[in-house]
Amino acid sequence: MSSNNTKVAADRQAALDYHEYPKPGKLEIRATKPMATGRDLSRAYSPGVAEACLEIAKDPDDARRYTAKGNLVAVISNGTAVLGLGNIGAQASKPVMEGKAVLFKKFAGIDCFDIEVDENDPERLADLVCRLAPTFGAVNLEDIKAPDCFIVERICRERMSIPVFHDDQHGTAIVAAAAAVNALRIAGKRLEDIRIVALGAGAAGIACLKMLMAMGARAENILMLDSKGVIHAERTGLSPEKAEFARETKLRTIDEALEGADLFLGVSGPGLLTGEMVARMAEGPIIFALANPTPEIMPEEARAASPKALIATGRSDYPNQVNNVLCFPFIFRGALDVGATEINEAMKIACVEAIAELARATTSAEVGVAYQGERLTFGPDYLIPKPFDPRLLPTVATAVAKAAIDSGVATRELDLDAYRQRLQTQVYRSALIMRPVFEAARQVQRRIVFAEGEEPRVLRAAQAMLEETTDRPILIGRPEVIEMRLEREGITLRPNQDFELVNPESDTRFRDYWGSYFEIMRRKGVTPDQAKSILRTNTTAIAAVMVHRGEADSMICGTVGPYVWHLRHVREVLSTDELHPVGALSLIILDKGPLFVADTHINIEPTGQQLAETVIAAARHVRRFGVDPKVAVCSGSQFGNLDSRSGRVSQEALAILDGAARDFEYEGEMHTDAALDPELRERLFPGGRLTGRANVLVYTNTDAAGAARNLLKSVADGLEVGPILMGMGNRAHIVTPGVTVRGLLNMAALAGTPVASYG
Structure with a gap:
């Protein structure tokens, strides 16, 4: 067998395995409400379900309030014109329809039932579809041969008061x-x-x-x-x-x-x-x-x-793949959210114009990561956006919703600005909680220096900064390398126009930089020759010196190399009696809300004083996100039941905290489950100072904090913002090598926030 035939056979088997394992098919149904107690059962079914039924009987539109109808689309086919396969029948079309449903969910958060109908008569098929109207908020007709598809769609549009859209057309x-x-x-x-x-x-x-x-x-x-x-x-x-x-x-x-x-x-x-x-x-x-x-x-x-x-x-x-996925998830999203009775020409044209305009805009950082190696700049090879462009959902759905409202087919009004922001939070999980940070950052223009300016993620983050903030990026790196990577990645940044460039090999300020570094380090065994050598090769040290000299307001480093290595240079150059690393705080965004974890990197085995400083700093930083801090000091000991180092350090920190009035809730020492479960905590320690679920977990060593952070990210699908370096007056932040472009942008916004706005 030739190598080409072998590859074809392997690809075929891989596709079949994808559909079969770990469970057959591409869809499953999950409950959205708890079903753990008899009370849950009585509300979900008899007798509680009757209340929802009676409300819908009085006002059919209430089906959108009490059921999934408002976010539910039917993908319906009889399998008579399956793309590339022809008339293979309803049953054989099911994998395609399941795939379509998955795309609705992935790209627009829309739930779908795929329905394969064994009916070739177009009028009878249309009648069957129309009878399903009570179940769905909209219908996507798929893979029905012409001219039958025209008949089916026409009848359905005439008889149904919900959007009907034949996507193939x-x-x-x-x-x-x-x-x-x-x-x-x-x-x-x-x-x-x-x-x-x-x-x-x-x-x-x-x-x-x-x-x-x-x-x-x-x-x-x-x-x-x-x-x-x-x-x-x-x-x-x-x-x-x-x-x-x-x-x-x-x-x-x-x-x-x-x-x-x-x-x-x-x-x-x-x-x-x-x-x-x-x-x-x-x-x-x-x-x-x-x-x-x-x-x-x-x-x-x-x-x-x-x-x-x-x-x-x-x-x-x-290049320029004409792919329906650029359209159908988002036109349905907009139509559903305004309760449109149809998808009309105005909504289609709005969709066209929004997609076209998006391609002409600067490509987002996330798209560049998803399509590395492709030039994604408007031109002959980039006429339309890529399917994984995260801007499609807020841009296209909002345009469609506006067109529906303006053309009179919407049954619900929307605040379109708020709607667009809500859709952005659906795309970027960090968008909602980061909003106050970005708003504060836009109040001033700060200079943010990136130590690893040659890193492609940093280049894309710098581009995103220019689009979403007022800050000015400074990149440390060799000009020829940066220009080569800008070209390769299709990034339109212009050196010394869109960003300041610092060349570690030949910058005219080199003598000033190594001189400043030598003055800081001369009593720590560093000679002039060593200072020169470090400032030629160590970009983290260069960035720190720039902040020290006032040529940058804040620095970001850490995309390459271990955290502790960067921390050493930040400490050496930027620490003072007033400003010194107190702790590292990670924001973990979970389905149940935000959870902050500290100290993940700085003090391996903190003293009681260091732990108290971490608690105070964490509470201050949490407020930057518009969150009221509720701090739990977590340890191996629980309210004094174990004589251990972690317990003693916790008690010492609590005594320090109790020595002055605090404007935030805190309690300790306790296990993590007690911090997150108020009922359990009340049974174990009634009458404590902490009310409700803790949203800040401060641990007594970095092993525990790091383990909690990594478990929340890996097992609970948490999205991290950070780590945030506390105690440095917002002059330095150290990320970790796994940071994404969006993560770097979030850190740039944090670095761009004036100190006065949060502390």
Whole structure:
């Protein structure tokens, strides 16, 4: 067996294993309410469920309040036109429909039931779909052959008062139209002026042309071809959908139709467009070869025939993939959230414009990480966003919701600014709790120096800083390396314009820097030669010296190398009697809310005094997030039941804390479960000072704090913000090597917050 055949067989088995293990299929149903006691059961079912039923009987719209209907979409197919597979039947289409449901959940948080219907009569199929209306907030029709799909959708739209959307038609049309809008912008052409040739007269092809016409393309400038050639006025036996595109023309073949054409739209089959045909098109043609998996023409052949061609396909291994996932999760999200009765043309056009505009904006940091090695800058190879662009949800759904409200099909009003922010918190789990930090950071402009300026994550974080804050990044690194990585990553930052660049090998300030470092370290055994050597190679030391000299307001380091190594240089250069590392605080974002953990890195075995300082600093920093601190001092001893070091240190820290009035709740010493379970704590230690669930856990050694931090991240799927270096007056922060781009941006916002705003 050839190596290629072996790979094909391996890929096939891997796909089958993906669907079979660890449990068959791609979906499961989970309860959203507790079901642990008899009381839970009585509320979920009899008799408590009757109350919800009676409310819905009085007002059917209350189904959105008391059931999952408002966030539930049906993905329905009869399997008569499964993409790339044809008429394989309802049962065989189920893996595709499950996959569609997974995409709804992944990209927009929408719950789905996939429903495969063994019915080929379009009117009976439509009737079945309509009878399901009480269950769902919207219906996504999928993989139904033409012209049956037109009939099913028309009947459903007429009879149902919820959105009905045939994604094969409208999803493809919306994404293709967004790509066309941007391609025309690059080509310097107008939609109303161009000649369009469409090969493929099925549901997707017809919907694409109707979408382009709705946006300004002229019917007289469009020629559609099917398997028999040009659809012209003299042809008979055309379906109503095809007849709409019949033109008075003498042209009969694709070769004739393409002469001087500006845009080729292919939704047909493989290899039906040749290089010779492309060469006959207008200068700089737009070629959308969307047949899958093999397009009408491969991009290499099209570009060889016309080097300035702007090309899109349906494939993920080429630029400009016209992928429905750019549309359907987000148009449904917006429609559901305003209670739209339909998805109308205004909502579709809003979706087109939002997708197109997003591609023209600077690419987000997260997209760059997901698609490393690709240039993601608006241009011929980046006409539309990538599916994993996290901005799609808030941008597109908000635009769709606004269009629904403006066009009068919404049944609920929304504060669109608040709605967009809520969607951003759905994409970025840290967005909600970080909001007060970002707002405080925007009040001033601070200079943040990144010690590892050559690191790609830092470059993307610097780009995100410019988009989301008023701070100015300073990057330490070799210019040629940074420029090479900016080019490779497709990042549009301009050295010495968008950021200040410090070259450790040849910066003109080198003498000043090593001189400052020597003055700080001369009584610690450092010679002038050693100072020069360190300041040539140690970027953390350079960053610390810049902050010390007032050339930067704060520094961020730690993306490479151990924490303690960076901590040593920060301590050496920036510690004073008033400012010194007190502890490291990690914010862990969990489904149940935020939880702060300290001290994870600084004091391995803290004294009672150090522990008390950590508690005070943690409470102060927690308020930066708009959270009222409730601090638990956690130890191996619980309220004095064990004579251990951790217990004694806890008691000493509590005595220090009790020596002055505190404006936050605290209690100790206790086990972690007592800190998080108020009922358990009340049984063990009634009448304590801490009320409710603790949200700050301060441990008596870094082993325990680090273990708690890592368990919450690894097992409880917690998202970390931090670690935050406390006690340094916000002049330095040390991240860990696993930090993400979003994590660096969050730390930059923390570093960019004026000290006066939190302490």
